[in-house]
Amino acid sequence: MYLLKILISLSLLLNSFACGELPPSNAESFLKGEHQLRKMVEKEELFGTMSGGFFLFMGGINGEMKSQTNVKFAWEMNDKTYAISSLPIERFRIKFDESITNLIIKFRWSRCNKNDLQQLMDQHVIYALVICKKGDWPVQIKLPLN
Helix, strand or coil: CHHHHHHHHHHHHHHHHHCCCCCCCHHHHHHCCCEEEEEEEEEEEEEEEEEEEEECCEEEEEEEEEEEEEEEEEEECCCCCEEEEEEEHHHEEEEECCCCCCCEEEEEECCCCCCCHHHHHHHHEEEEEEEECHHHCCCCCCCCCC
């Protein structure tokens, strides 16, 4: 138990050095503010792992397949260029605002000194807020009927 407390304290200490107390990176500065959203595509992706071991004539293989629904989207960064990014659908939030003219996306992220935009999106974006009119957001509720 004492060893577990030491490991947790050490992990928190190392994390505070790695993220949070460093100046914002170039990629992080691209995420600030509101951004124009150009296109969103929902895509089901499969991920799999397989491992195995053999010795002479005996051995075994283990495998696992998972599916995840990701949303790929194009958004205007603060330097007026467009990036194509991807996030799991669970990390999106929707806000309706009838006064806007274009779709807007805003990001909420944990601070970390990363210069790679996709690595920042994968590891540090907590959620993306899409602001749109009610008529621009399709209603498609697919529930199991069992």
